[in-house]
């Protein structure tokens with residue numbers, strides 16, 4: 001039984017490997033502090049949970065949902081996009097509901113990428129940004145991002161013949177794992193670049209609301225003319241602590257949205273109506289819930305960055321996301337350091353290579369546990385003599 005090439009060509013899923021190691025440590029009785037996966041622990045708004053409970057009282061909601069999202073969900077999405085990012089979205093033609101944005105990003109690639117087609121993808125990146133293309137038989141072309149260029153891809157450096165041959169450009173700011181935002185000028189450049197080279201511009205906006213400064217992250221769709229080429233992916237997973245609920249959405253160019261719908265029509269039946277109703281409540285909330293979420297992650301960021309800096313690191317505080325992208329001490333690589341950390345302290349960090357080979361030399365801490373646990377993680381690191389040098 002030989003697996004199809006689309007499977008054998010995928011890079012190893014490092015998080016699955018990490019899971020096995022974690023299970024091993026747990027079996028030994030180790031009290032793990034798991035900062036490995038970006039799995040949010042902040043509870044959703046109580047009104048959202050209440051609205052799910054309400055929806056469960058109506059058996060009509062247990063039938064197959066509409067493929068593309070219920071009308072009230074799509075209306076709520078359009079209202080949210082207008083209020084939060086100043087973008088105009090036609091709820092009928094420019095929204096599709098997703099079983100999480102990961103699903104959407106991968107299926108969009110399957111809707112557009114033929115074997116041999118090229119997708120331009122910055123690296124390090126969220127693995128789905130590559131894997132959608134690989135699963136479709138296409139070739140990711142890496143745009144390296146490093147500390148030197150502020151983890152922004154240099155579009156000017158892309159060989160024009162490659163850019164012309166490519167079909168898609170994936171961007172995602174604020175970025176997982178490197179925790180940077182891009183300025184408006186970058187988005188303008190990306191839209192112009194996509195138009196010049198006839199590329200589909202895919203913007204994964206998963207961390208749209210997890211920012212700590214006064215400046216809000218920018219929606220690619222807010223650049224004039226972006227909708228000619230762009231589809232943007234949003235999720236309730238991080239913003240509303242609803243990762244396990246599996247709901248997100250894509251908005252933007254109606255043809256791209258339509259193709260995504262088309263492929264999904266053949267694969268799934270949409271999202272449980274009760275979850276969509278709860279999501280409508282989330283998107284229409286006006287009670288400062290998200291301010292509180294930002295405050296929680298910001299306190300964790302400050303605590304953990306200050307703590308690591310006491311252990312010899314020289315980190316700046318990232319302006320967005322729930323991650324810290326942290327260079328490993330001398331004598332380690334990404335994998336050996338995260339193993340060392342796990343064995344000596346029971347603290348789990350994702351090795352940077354989980355985000356592509358250019359993540360070598362780094363680990364990513366996801367700040368997905370309470371402050372007391374983060375302090376405990378730092379104490380254990382200190383006692384184990386783990387320092388940056």
Ligand SMILES: *Cc1c(COP(=O)(O)O)cnc(C)c1O
Pocket residue numbers: 038099100101102103126172176204206234235236237238243247248
């Ligand atoms: C967490 C994450 C997602 C996944 O979101 P779901 O909506 O839960 O599938 C998508 N993109 C990035 C960059 C993420 O970090």
